[in-house]
Amino acid sequence: MFDNLSGRFIDQFVTGDGLDLMMKGLVITIEISAIALIIGIAIGMLMALLKIAKGKTKAGKIFCTIGNVIAKIYISFFRGTPVVVQLLLAYFGIFGPLGVNPLYVGFCVLGCNSGAYVAEIIRGGIQSIDKGQYEAGRSLGLPYRATMFRIIIPQAIKNILPALGNELIALIKETSVVGFISVFDMTRAARSIISTHYDALVPYLVLAGAYLLIVLVATFLVGRLERGLSKSDRG
DSSP states (O other), X not given: XXXXXXXXXXXIIISSSHHHHHHHHHHHHHHHHHXXXXXXXXXXXXXXXXXXXXXXXXXXXXXXXXXXXXXXXXXXXXXXXXXXXXXHIIIIXXXXXXXXXXXXXXXXXXXXXXXXXXXXXXXXXXXXXOHHHHHHHHHTXXXXXXXXXXXXXXXXXXXXXXXXXXXXXXXXXXXXXXXXXXXXXXXXXXXXXHHHHOOOHHHHHHHHHHHHHHHHHHHHHHHHHHHHHHHHHHO
16 A cells, blocks of 8 residues: 555656646635635624624614524524535535536635634624723714724734634635535545546545645744734734
8 A cells, every 4th residue: 555655656746647636726725715714704794793783772673683693593504514515505406507607606605604603703702802992982982883893893803813713724624525516626636636547545645735734834824913913012
């Protein structure tokens, strides 16, 4: 099984087309991860605000109650079902028959799934801010919305950055399921190499190393961002 690994690697990734296939898959993997994270943060912010919103008027209370129920249902569904099932349902059950590009389906499903987790992260971050900050906003004459977006959320983002970094790492690894709907990511590239060379060990070792490298780079960048924000606070 482990005989002549270097020779097999050269045959598949140097003289063969394995490297080109893996690089093509790498670009798709990074693209999906980045776009899905942006979608997830946008949806997560909305769901978090809906979940913690409290109206003052009767109409406002009704609106906030409906929003809270919608947020709870959304978060429960996407956190309570496997992402691969969500992906298969969305593509083969809904969008595939309509001719939607599977790559777009991958963006949306992974983004919506991430949004459910990001919503809870942001909600926890907002609720961790001292209530005195809200009072400071009101003392400055700021309405609730302005207080939330100018004072509370910027502080919450700094507090939840490590958790968002962990979500990014989880999202990068979850992109491996998009091959189930024919998206040519790194995992599907590895399977393509295996089907050509009839050797599973080397492609999967390379695949594991590639994911590890991406995660290490993402961890480094998030760490740099955290340190930069810490320095700005001290400054």
